[in-house]
Amino acid sequence: MLSAIVRRLLQTLLVVLVMSALVFAGLYLVGDPVLMLASPEATDAERELVRQSLGLDLPLWQQYFIFLGKAIHLDFGNSFLTGESAMRLILERMPATLELATLAMFLSLAIGVPLGVYAGLRPNSVGARGIMTGSVLGFSLPNFWVGLMLIMLFAVMLGWLPAGGRGPVESYGPLDLSVFNWEGLKSLLLPACTIATAKCALIIRVTRAATRECLPQDYIKFARAKGLREQRVLGIHLLKNILIPIVTIGGLEYGQVFAFAVVTETVFSWPGMGKLLIDSIITLDRPVVVAYLMLTVVFLATLNLLVDIAYTVLDPRVRLEAPA
Amino acid sequence: MSKLETDPALQAAEALAEPPTLVVPAHESLWRVFLAQFVSSKLAVFGFILLLACVVLAVFAPWIAPQNPFDIGTLDIMDSKMPPGSTNMDGTITYWLGTDGQARDIFSAILYGLRISLFVGFVSVSVAFLIGAAVGLVSAYFGGRIDALLMRIVDIQLSFPSILVALILLAVLGKGIDKVIYALIAVQWAYFARAARGAAIVERNREYVEAARCMSLSWHRILWRHVFPNCIPPLMVIATIDLAHAIALEATLSFLGVGVPVTEPSLGMLISNGFEFLMSGNYWISFFPGIALALVVIAINLVGDHLRDILNPRNEI
Numbered sequence: 001m002l003s004a005i006v007r008r009l010l011q012t013l014l015v016v017l018v019m020s021a022l023v024f025a026g027l028y029l030v031g032d033p034v035l036m037l038a039s040p041e042a043t044d045a046e047r048e049l050v051r052q053s054l055g056l057d058l059p060l061w062q063q064y065f066i067f068l069g070k071a072i073h074l075d076f077g078n079s080f081l082t083g084e085s086a087m088r089l090i091l092e093r094m095p096a097t098l099e100l101a102t103l104a105m106f107l108s109l110a111i112g113v114p115l116g117v118y119a120g121l122r123p124n125s126v127g128a129r130g131i132m133t134g135s136v137l138g139f140s141l142p143n144f145w146v147g148l149m150l151i152m153l154f155a156v157m158l159g160w161l162p163a164g165g166r167g168p169v170e171s172y173g174p175l176d177l178s179v180f181n182w183e184g185l186k187s188l189l190l191p192a193c194t195i196a197t198a199k200c201a202l203i204i205r206v207t208r209a210a211t212r213e214c215l216p217q218d219y220i221k222f223a224r225a226k227g228l229r230e231q232r233v234l235g236i237h238l239l240k241n242i243l244i245p246i247v248t249i250g251g252l253e254y255g256q257v258f259a260f261a262v263v264t265e266t267v268f269s270w271p272g273m274g275k276l277l278i279d280s281i282i283t284l285d286r287p288v289v290v291a292y293l294m295l296t297v298v299f300l301a302t303l304n305l306l307v308d309i310a311y312t313v314l315d316p317r318v319r320l321e322a323p324a
Numbered sequence: 325m326s327k328l329e330t331d332p333a334l335q336a337a338e339a340l341a342e343p344p345t346l347v348v349p350a351h352e353s354l355w356r357v358f359l360a361q362f363v364s365s366k367l368a369v370f371g372f373i374l375l376l377a378c379v380v381l382a383v384f385a386p387w388i389a390p391q392n393p394f395d396i397g398t399l400d401i402m403d404s405k406m407p408p409g410s411t412n413m414d415g416t417i418t419y420w421l422g423t424d425g426q427a428r429d430i431f432s433a434i435l436y437g438l439r440i441s442l443f444v445g446f447v448s449v450s451v452a453f454l455i456g457a458a459v460g461l462v463s464a465y466f467g468g469r470i471d472a473l474l475m476r477i478v479d480i481q482l483s484f485p486s487i488l489v490a491l492i493l494l495a496v497l498g499k500g501i502d503k504v505i506y507a508l509i510a511v512q513w514a515y516f517a518r519a520a521r522g523a524a525i526v527e528r529n530r531e532y533v534e535a536a537r538c539m540s541l542s543w544h545r546i547l548w549r550h551v552f553p554n555c556i557p558p559l560m561v562i563a564t565i566d567l568a569h570a571i572a573l574e575a576t577l578s579f580l581g582v583g584v585p586v587t588e589p590s591l592g593m594l595i596s597n598g599f600e601f602l603m604s605g606n607y608w609i610s611f612f613p614g615i616a617l618a619l620v621v622i623a624i625n626l627v628g629d630h631l632r633d634i635l636n637p638r639n640e641i
Binding site: 015018026133136142143145149156163266281282296297300 | 484495496580582592595599625
């Protein structure tokens with residue numbers, strides 16, 4: 001078990017290294033930052049000086065290792081725009097994305113699992129068919145479209161909820177959160193629902209498939225034959241077993257929400273990491289883009305690892321073993 | 325190679341080695357079975373008709389649209405932001421879906437936008453299909469190190485959200501329809517590669533492949549002529565669903581302002597243009613292109629969902 005985790009950890013490290021090389025190659029080598037930084041009237045000699053001061057005259061592999069060495073210390077340079085450390089800019093925005101993603105995931109699980117179990121129990125009922133068709137809409141409609149429609153309905157026409165921005169924040173230790181006060185929650189609700197629409201559809205499908213797979217199994221029949229109440233059969237025997245795929249998909253999707261928040265945050269002008277990424281891409285603020293990407297790579301890779309480990313805890317039959 | 329191909333005895337043997345799906349009479353009846361299964365779902369037929377209508381509208385947009393929305397000369401700035409159903413000054417054009425901030429007829433703009441959205445979707449999915457299928461087939465056929473390496477690349481790519489990969493590529497490449505297509509191909513080929521590999525691994529051990537190998541046919545001929553045709557059904561399912569995905573992704577990228585240029589607005593661009601007017605109550609500028617986008621994506625998904633039930637019964641999710 002331990003050696004398997006170590007091996008997966010090494011694999012994860014390798015993935016992070018490969019991705020860092022790709023990010024480096026993709027963003028640092030395309031275009032010439034010197035042309036952007038030096039004034040247009042600069043002579044060739046002056047440009048050469050800038051190039052040397054930035055270390056751009058060194059061979060490629062040396063530049064990469066310098067980049068890597070700094071990256072380990074979370075130093076990705078300063079934003080071209082504000083001059084602040086790129087990493088700090090992102091970390092400042094992180095709590096906003098964190099609460100958005102968490103509430104969205106919570107909503108989609110709270111709605112998706114019961115609906116999915118229902119659709120799995122009565123696959124031919126009208127309700128189940130409606131749920132399944134609805135779920136097709138849920139994950140086929142683009143995220144920004146759903147957000148737009150929600151804004152139109154709840155913000156413009158009904159005027160119940162704000163169309164964008166973040167409510168007042170309160171400090172909880174290192175995190176500034178807005179989810180625990182009413183005004184903040186109101187602002188959070190629409191963007192969270194936007195993300196939850198797509199994720200909920202996926203959770204419904206996964207839950208339904210798992211339920212249908214579990215129902216004909218002997219232990220369910222046995223539990224029923226023992227005369228257990230239906231709530232207990234479903235709530236304990238069924239739920240525990242369908243939890244495995246739900247945790248896997250849920251965990252992986254939670255990571256995806258972090259990245260997909262890019263779209264939703266832009267629609268709702270939510271001041272999170274995703275909005276920062278889009279703004280930085282549009283203003284060509286490379287250090288911020290690179291820092292965001294590296295952070296996301298590490299985050300997603302770690303999440304994949306954690307999901308794999310959670311998998312073995314939930315399902316003793318699965319072992320993190322080396323492939324034969 | 326040319327001698328091999330002209331040898332009649334070999335061709336006859338190869339026809340035998342050919343899977344039964346390609347023999348003509350069986351082929352026809354399989355089509356009929358497929359059609360009968362397809363029309364069994366009213367929802368899927370509805371989706372198919374809707375999709376067909378969208379394609380026809382997009383292809384014939386210049387003849388159907390009452391106005392060329394990209395011809396600045398025909399636009400009259402006095403007509404900007406007209407609500408749905410209003411007519412222009414001379415009463416010659418009725419703006420059934422209203423006009424946008426530059427006095428463009430929304431209905432015409434939607435037809436032209438549909439054209440761009442569908443074009444980007446079809447081209448990117450077709451290329452991604454071919455690249456992915458080639459990678460997947462090679463990976464499955466040769467196995468071993470090649471397989472491990474190729475699938476590792478696929479896994480890494482699939483573990484990152486497609487929107488993020490596309491965003492970064494466009495940040496590097498810049499704006500433009502061609503660049504959006506490159507980005508979409510780059511994010512989609514991996515899905516096809518994995519599906520093709522899955523299908524080809526099953527086919528690899530079938531007798532007809534063995535027969536073809538016994539005749540010492542070249543590996544690319546076996547893969548292309550024998551294995552590939554049998555992998556098409558599951559790949560078609562992926563292709564349909566990916567088409568919807570590609571169109572939605574393109575719309576998202578254009579909405580975010582990194583996709584198609586302003587001069588060639590797709591549906592996503594139109595929605596983005598109207599977004600700023602949404603708050604002031606001019607809902608139609610965003611709303612109708614949004615509905616058009618939703619209809620296309622839903623139509624394709626209804627077809628794809630049913631195709632999956634018919635062609636790929638193993639896949640439950």
